Structures are given as C-alpha cells and as structure tokens.
Amino acid sequence: MTLIKSISGIRGTIGGRAGDTLNPLDIVKFTSAYATLIRRTSKVDTNKIVVGRDARISGEMVKNVVCGTLMGMGFDVVNIGLASTPTTEIAVTMEGACGGIIITASHNPRMWNALKLLNEKGEFLNKEEGNEVLRIAEAEDFEFADVDHLGQYREDDSYDQKHIDLVKNLALVDVEAIQKANFRVAFDSVNSVGGIILPKLLKQLGVETVTGLFTEATGDFQHNPEPLEKNLEAIKALMQKGEHDIAFVVDPDVDRLALFCEDGTMYGEEYTLVTVADYILQNTPGNTVSNLSSTRALRDITRHYCQQYNAAAVGEVNVVTKMKETHAVIGGEGNGGVIYPEAHYGRDALVGIALILSYLAKKGMKTSQLRATYPPYCIAKNRIDLTPDTDVDAILSKVKELYAQEEVNDIDGVKIDFPDKWVHLRKSNTEPIIRVYSEAATMEAADAIGKDIMEVVYSMTNNK
Numbered sequence: 001m002t003l004i005k006s007i008s009g010i011r012g013t014i015g016g017r018a019g020d021t022l023n024p025l026d027i028v029k030f031t032s033a034y035a036t037l038i039r040r041t042s043k044v045d046t047n048k049i050v051v052g053r054d055a056r057i058s059g060e061m062v063k064n065v066v067c068g069t070l071m072g073m074g075f076d077v078v079n080i081g082l083a084s085t086p087t088t089e090i091a092v093t094m095e096g097a098c099g100g101i102i103i104t105a106s107h108n109p110r111m112w113n114a115l116k117l118l119n120e121k122g123e124f125l126n127k128e129e130g131n132e133v134l135r136i137a138e139a140e141d142f143e144f145a146d147v148d149h150l151g152q153y154r155e156d157d158s159y160d161q162k163h164i165d166l167v168k169n170l171a172l173v174d175v176e177a178i179q180k181a182n183f184r185v186a187f188d189s190v191n192s193v194g195g196i197i198l199p200k201l202l203k204q205l206g207v208e209t210v211t212g213l214f215t216e217a218t219g220d221f222q223h224n225p226e227p228l229e230k231n232l233e234a235i236k237a238l239m240q241k242g243e244h245d246i247a248f249v250v251d252p253d254v255d256r257l258a259l260f261c262e263d264g265t266m267y268g269e270e271y272t273l274v275t276v277a278d279y280i281l282q283n284t285p286g287n288t289v290s291n292l293s294s295t296r297a298l299r300d301i302t303r304h305y306c307q308q309y310n311a312a313a314v315g316e317v318n319v320v321t322k323m324k325e326t327h328a329v330i331g332g333e334g335n336g337g338v339i340y341p342e343a344h345y346g347r348d349a350l351v352g353i354a355l356i357l358s359y360l361a362k363k364g365m366k367t368s369q370l371r372a373t374y375p376p377y378c379i380a381k382n383r384i385d386l387t388p389d390t391d392v393d394a395i396l397s398k399v400k401e402l403y404a405q406e407e408v409n410d411i412d413g414v415k416i417d418f419p420d421k422w423v424h425l426r427k428s429n430t431e432p433i434i435r436v437y438s439e440a441a442t443m444e445a446a447d448a449i450g451k452d453i454m455e456v457v458y459s460m461t462n463n464k
Helices: 024-041 059-072 085-095 127-139 159-168 175-181 194-204 233-239 270-283 297-304 316-326 349-363 367-371 392-402 443-458
Strands: 003-006 009-013 048-053 076-082 099-103 112-118 153-155 184-188 209-213 246-250 257-260 287-291 309-312 328-333 337-339 378-385 407-409 414-418 421-427 433-440
Touching: 003 127, 009 024, 024 059, 024 099, 024 112, 024 127, 048 059, 048 085, 059 076, 059 099, 059 112, 076 085, 085 099, 085 112, 085 159, 085 349, 159 194, 159 349, 175 349, 184 194, 184 233, 194 209, 194 246, 194 349, 209 233, 233 246, 233 257, 246 349, 257 270, 257 349, 270 287, 270 297, 270 328, 270 337, 270 349, 270 367, 287 297, 287 316, 297 309, 309 316, 316 328, 316 337, 337 349, 349 367, 378 443, 392 414, 392 421, 392 433, 392 443, 421 443, 433 443
Parallel strands: 048 076, 048 099, 076 153, 184 209, 184 246, 287 309, 287 328
Antiparallel strands: 003 009, 009 112, 099 112, 246 257, 328 337, 378 433, 407 414, 414 421, 421 433
C-alpha cells in the first residue's frame, strides 16, 4: 500500500491497482476534490489554476490527467511546465489564480510522485482545508462541468525568468557584490528542474564559473534525491579538488538547499537557514521561526540580535502560520528550507542561494570560515518501534509529566529543552512509531540524550 493521503496532498508510487498506488483514477478523484474545495472557498475572482511539475519520469502522465481533470471541472489551466515548487507558488499570485497544483514527490525516489495543493496565495492548504479535500474525495462529492462550461488550457514558460527577477530584485540580494567576488560555484540538481533554473539564476547573479552535476532534467535520478551527505559523494569529491568556493545542492523540486564548503566538507543543511537569518537580521531586525525539530542555532543567532525566536509544529504550513502570527522576517525548516516573506511565504532554494552569495561576498570569507562563526550543534535521529495497539499519546503525556521541571513544548509531540541540549518526540501519523530527534554540542552527546529518553519510553512499554 503506497498511496498516502494526507492534508498536504496525495503521494504514492506509480502503477498498480486503484486505491493502492498513485494511478490515473485516484489522481482524477483527488484533483476533482481539490477543485471542488477551491470552487467553494476561493475569494479570488478568477477561474485559473496553475499547474507546475518537477522532472520525474511520471510527470508528463500525471500532468495530463491533472490538467484534463481541472478542465473537466470547469477551471482554466495555466500549465507552466517544468518548474520548481517555489516557481509554481509565485506563479499562482502573479497569475491572480485561485489555486495551484505542484506535481512533485519532493525528495522521494524516482518511482514516487505526488500532488501538492496551493491556495490563492500560492501557499499550502491548512489542516482544515486539507481534511475537507480528503472528505470530498472519499465521498466523491464533486460534479463535472457540462460541455459549455469546460475550462480552457494554455501554456506559459515565462515563470522561471519571473522567479529569477523576483530574487534579483530583493533588497538584500547584491548582484554587484556577487559579481565582484568572482565566485566559483558548483551545484547538484539531481536530474530535475534545478538543472534548468539554477544555471540561469547563477549567470544573472554574475557568477561566471559554474560547474553543474546531474543537470539534465530527465527525472532518472543518479543518486538518492534527498540532499543528505550520504547521498552526495559526487559533489563532495568535486569540492575536495579545491577548485570551487561553494557548492549548492537542491532536491528535485528545489525548495530545499544544502551547501558544501570549499574544502569538500558539508556545511550542514540545518545551517542554511541559520546563515540566511544571520544576514537578514543584521539588516532587518525582527522575529524568526523554525520548527521544533530544527537546530537551536537559529534561536541563538536571533537572541544575539536581541530579537525573538518562536518554534512551530513540524510542517511548512505550520511554520508559515507562526511566521505570520509573530511577524517574522525570516523562517523555515532545518532541512534546508528558507522562507523569506520579502519574496513569498514558501521554501525557496533560489532565494537562499542569492542571499548566501550576497552575504559571502560582503563578508569576504571562505565558506568554511563563515560556517565556523555559528554555534556547533549536531542532531541525532532515532525511532522507537511500537505495536499497533500502543497508546502513543499516553506515553507522550507521561514523558511530559516526567520532565515537567524542564522547558517542555507539546504543540507537536513533546520537546524537552535542557540547558545545553534538547530531545523531540513525535508520533508518526502512518506507523506505530515515535520519531526521536535530539541535539547537543557533539553527535555522541546528541545520540546519548536521545537514547536516554528512549529508555524512559521503553520502560513504559514491552517494546525494545
């Protein structure tokens, strides 16, 4: 069973039987449910829905089904073709559309695809809207248009350039400084849409020396597409030659950004947001937000500038909501997701690249030197496997009671903040497991505190 329906969309492997995988029948049902929600709730006085996709092998098929279904529901489709997730998000607002669908399974392997659903602001649906889409799909509570009210279809390939122009025009993006720095930049776009847009962006930022790996947008990923160090041997080896100043790595839909230093060491995806925030806060005082499982370094940097840091539940929509509530000037997630409201409320690797190059150019530092200016933290990730009948909520409640003397946050599972480290326990929505994230000054210390809390949980169950 590899069809996963959630408030954030629908994803699954391609092929197989209806209801079991991501196939045309389920794509039609879910797209129709989304269109029905938009029809009932949109406050925008247009009939347009934007569709963009990453370069996955199945993307053309899924796109055809999605676009045809939207037309069958009476919506006009603006197909922007191969496009990053943030490009599709900004296209929604630039078009004045009432919604958007991004066809991407993000960092999942090549056999997966997914539909990500946007509102008229180019932002992901909230929990209530997502649940309503699920309800409509399950009940098949939708009605298709008659022949006189079918939607229209057009293609528009201008949004890559519009996205780049938006990035270049940000006040803190200094194209002249980047050009003068004569950066030598490498990037890995894992055979998806980053290979199309990143060379254009870098050239227009004034970077003359650019080396790209896996740039052909075939969707046939040449390595695991999640931008983690264990999957990035090729770009690491390239950087170890000492011929580049920085390397950027993106996932297939270009909303996550990881970096490598000039000596081939990985910058640490948790520190992408930290670095951008450091630059932003020097120039624009204000609050910051990240999710509960992200590094404490963002909090430290924020307090250094006498500003307020706030934590959100895991998930981009939750981070965006908290950013709006607290009027944050920068936020995101520790997976390399940068959300800069001056551009738009979505994770955007292009924004991250432009701001980091601007900051590096102004600092006159090597990438590794800049990384060394931030607090050294390491995050360990573990999991507790439980039986299906385990009352996970009761366990988390008990953990909260046991550590009541510490700083505890329960907006998303239970996070225990100790003076020099933290542990975050999150219940999986799809499996009988608890995910355990822990951070400390060393990986050994992070793993140790995580496993200490795991032992506490095990003592409450018969699992180990």
